[in-house]
Amino acid sequence: MSRLTRRQALGAVTGAAAGMALVGVATASANSAPEKDRAAAPAGVKGPAPFDEVFQGRHIQGLPDHAHAAHAGHSTGFRVLVDGRELHVMQHGKSGWSSAINHYERFASPRDAARTAVTTLKGAAVVPFDPTA
Numbered sequence: 001m002s003r004l005t006r007r008q009a010l011g012a013v014t015g016a017a018a019g020m021a022l023v024g025v026a027t028a029s030a031n032s033a034p035e036k037d038r039a040a041a042p043a044g045v046k047g048p049a050p051f052d053e054v055f056q057g058r059h060i061q062g063l064p065d066h067a068h069a070a071h072a073g074h075s076t077g078f079r080v081l082v083d084g085r086e087l088h089v090m091q092h093g094k095s096g097w098s099s100a101i102n103h104y105e106r107f108a109s110p111r112d113a114a115r116t117a118v119t120t121l122k123g124a125a126v127v128p129f130d131p132t133a
Contacts, residue, residue: 051111060114080114088129100129
């Protein structure tokens with residue numbers, strides 16, 4: 001008969017506590033979007049606020065995309081452009097947004113995802129995302 005040792009119990013409790021702490025940090029990060037990103041969406045339209053700005057010398061835009069809302073079966077209804085080229089963004093429920101450039105990071109808004117992608121690209125052009133490739 002196998003018995004649980006103190007070391008195994010302590011490891012399980014520590015792992016569970018660390019997991020809960022990570023979930024809390026991720027939730028707090030996703031919920032800390034600046035008010036301008038949340039509140040500026042037009043009345044009756046769900047989703048992030050549109051934006052159009054120059055960041056680190058690159059023109060970034062984010063706008064609702066009702067015409068192309070379904071992209072490879074995934075629907076975000078929001079389009080992000082960097083210098084006129086589409087940056088594929090994904091919404092992960094309430095845990096935030098990510099981009100094809102920074103796929104494993106979560107951001108509070110598509111604007112934050114676009115800004116981080118621009119920083120990561122270091123001047124390189126955005127290559128179009130092809131989900132069938």
